[in-house]
Amino acid sequence: MxxxxxxxxxxxxxxxxxxxxxxxxxxxxxxxxxxxxxxxxxxxxxxxxxxxxxxxxxxxxxxxxxxxxxxxxxxxxxxxxxxxPRDDSFNDIVLGGGNLVASHVYDSILVEFTRKYPNFNVELCYRYVEELYGLMLKGELDVFLAETRITQLDKMPDIDIIPYCESKGVFCCRPGHPLLKEKYLFTPRLKDYQIALPRGTPVEITSAFDDLFDTEREYFSGLVRFEEIHTIKHSLYNSDMICLLPDVIVKQELEAGRLVLLNINNMPQIDVAYGIVTMKGKPIKPAVKKFIEFVQTTAEHNS
CATH class of the missing domain: 1.10.10.10 (Winged helix-like DNA-binding domain superfamily/Winged helix DNA-binding domain)
Structure with a gap:
């Protein structure tokens, strides 16, 4: 063989x-x-x-x-x-990332990182977590950033995870949305509105809302599945669509007042954890170490 x-x-x-x-x-x-x-x-x-x-x-x-x-x-x-010790690709970094969080986090991190290390060669690869793990097993990724708790990456024995940030699942909408006028808001009221949801959201999360995401239920108002938040921002800003996602993804929009949170009385608790994933025991190139250190410093500064 x-x-x-x-x-x-x-x-x-x-x-x-x-x-x-x-x-x-x-x-x-x-x-x-x-x-x-x-x-x-x-x-x-x-x-x-x-x-x-x-x-x-x-x-x-x-x-x-x-x-x-x-x-x-x-x-x-x-x-x-x-x-x-003698590789010419010392400065090459192949970064992977989950579709939802990576574009959001890397957009802000890479500007400063490439400014600090202009001689590093960075290649980006956005995929679902299962694909990222497979690419890392084959040695095609140096490191990737992804959700680690809900995806159960934190239970994998052959990887190391460096925590990046914690988040929670929230519903958000545009300012002036009709639901914001309701003093006591419960999840069944959300059924009257189109909902946006990240692709790949585990059934363990959607099932926590009873039949809210059941496309076969009577009077279903529509579901939009997306990979990157920027693809639905215009719809969120200009319609009555509501969106379920981790609050860290829309932090800037919330702070700027472009989006607001829905205060839902019976909102299930959705705890989200993001981390930097590397293969356990695999030698790490100096450039990758620099990137990991930079991300850790950035996370500590933002916490």
């Missing part, structure tokens, strides 16, 4: 298509097919099921994928540790 077999297998599992995976690997599709067949032959197990549209992992395929990712990550760490 060779490392290239594992790399080919992991890439195919990611793209779920022989043609797409072969293109990503820069090899021919027949070569990829032979590589996967060779791996199956060596392991004496069928790893992929294929139909006309896509490929799907078998039970054994999922087992092999889990171990392959760890093996490739370990090899990447080995190469990085050996090359680190």
């Amino acid at each position: 060779e490392l290239r077999h594992l790399k080919h297998f992991v890439t195919l599992a990611e793209y779920k298509s022989y043609s797409l995976a072969a293109s990503e690997l820069n090899i021919s599709q027949p070569s990829l097919t032979r590589s996967i067949q060779r791996l199956e032959s060596l392991l004496e197990a069928k790893l992929m099921e294929r139909n006309s549209r896509f490929v799907k992992l078998t039970y054994f395929g999922n087992i092999v994928l889990k171990h392959s990712e760890k093996i490739l990550s370990s090899v990447s760490d080995l190469e990085a540790e050996v090359k680190l």
